[in-house]
Amino acid sequence: MSRKQNEGGKPRKAAQAKQFTVNEPSELLAFLLIHLASMGRNSVKSVLARGQVSVDKRVQTKYNFPLEVGQTVSINTEKAVEAPPLMGLTILHEDDAIIVVQKDAGLLSIASSKDEQEVTAYRQLMAHVRTFDPKNRIFVVHRLDRDTSGVMMFAKTEKVQQSLQNNWQEAVKERSYVALVEGKVRKPEGTIQSWLKESSTLKMYSSSHPNDGQHAVTHYKLIQASDSFSLLEVHLETGRKNQIRVHMEDIGHPITGDKKYGARLKPIGRLGLHARVLAFEHPHTGKLLRFDTGIPKLFLNPFKNAAPAPQAGQAPKKQR
Template identity: 35%
Template sequence: MEQVTFTINEDQHLERIDKLLSAMDEDWSRSQVQQWIKDNFVKVNGEPIKGNYKCKTGDEIVLTIPDPEPLDIEAEQMNLDIYYEDGDVLVVNKPRGMVVHPAPGHVTGTLVNGLMAHCKDLSGINGVMRPGIVHRIDKDTSGLLMVAKNDKAHESLVNQLVEKTVTRRYKAIVHGVIPHDKGTIDAPIGRDEKDRQSMTVTEKNSKDAVTHFQVIERYKDFTFVECQLETGRTHQIRVHMKYIGYPLAGDPKYGPKKTIDLNGQALHAGILGFDHPRTGDYLEFEAPLPKEFEDVLDWLRKRS
């Protein structure tokens, strides 16, 4: 079992405990959090509480996350946007709004559910809840993912991620006008101790994180950029761009409250490249921007 401890800050004062906890991780549905509360896995100041408890500044929250039970993942027919597939690997373009893999309390409608219906041969290294999943992108980020169809391919792709040889380039719209044409953000990322719902740049309990960015186009008060990941930390681009003062447009967690309404951050994993795990040949794929992303760019150009 994993244990998470944090203290309620002023911004979280009077927020319902079940709503607050379910926002900490996209894998935790509100119904799952409510069940944890019923099972006394959540304590406030050392005491069990009810799901409608309203947090108070200074409350100490201790969440004990039970070990996940094996899930019987249901295959679901979906119109997946497959860019490449052979006996070892598959590349898919995930739409905005889709969760990558199931979790307790959230077992349907994910990319993995669709993959299970599309092909029966997925690697089992990441267990029954994440078959074939080598890396993931956030629910509201669109774009390309590589999927392993056997364990040997999975190990090869993971090693390439560790060795930083995988090409991962994202398109993003950020607040503010970046004056320089390109740059590198080298700043470690870890859990925000003041807000356990978020990641932040910190030296404490963090991992190295490096993001390269290049300006594509500037507007009146926004900038269109391409970001290339050298590492793959949780929310890396979102955290790094906020850190240098240019948070992503539409980002409900790291961006300003008054922003472009995209139902999520303006971020698209557009280019993915890697060495084929069997042949060693370098493969690279590019997915165009979603229509809603292009519509925002057109609007920014017109108003500028």
């Protein structure tokens, strides 16, 4: 059915639009607040968020989108169809090239052949971008495991996807995780290196032979520790499948809740791994973008009622 027809098949009147010419540089929200003075600030924000504002015939939703002299801003007065609500997913940033999101633990990044009917981050974001234009698409740049939460990025064009994937090591300036692991990690920081391979049961492992598999390098720093658990800041030098999970098992401190890689305890009811920071150069502008989603409060719960583990060379305090 044509978008200009209603359900009864009769032509629908074209949506009325107010048009304004930009006479001096401004940010989009500030411009709209001046020209839609009869509307409240929240109402103007809603109009913008629903995709009812176009600049030179291209929909814009960013409050701080820069306007240049001579551009035409159009406001569609017919309420647009709102994007479907997102489940287990929060959009942190969106522009013409990329979408950056925070994913909850339990949500698949993208479906495999056996999960074709399952709700995924990919499916939800595809529906989101197609609300504004049925031709829009998104493309996977990298993934997070189902039970890992945190920040990840999708591309809006295949060209941007290829650019980011082909130049991943150069484009990504920072990629760090927080990991809640079993036991007290004694070294305040360290580096783990190995060659990763995948078994016939699809489990990754570190090969005992050099140059046998994909080289993987993981750096960690200790944030907090008790006798039972440690909280680590983890930086990836390489991004291999299940890399952090394998390397934590290798040093005898598996990630909590990660039964597949040796964990015995599940103190927070989920995998203790969160993709905290992603910083990268924007594929179009070259500007550095950095997203820090913090440490989930859940990861601090195991330390609330536990005495801090004594530092190296320090005797434990005697109980009175």
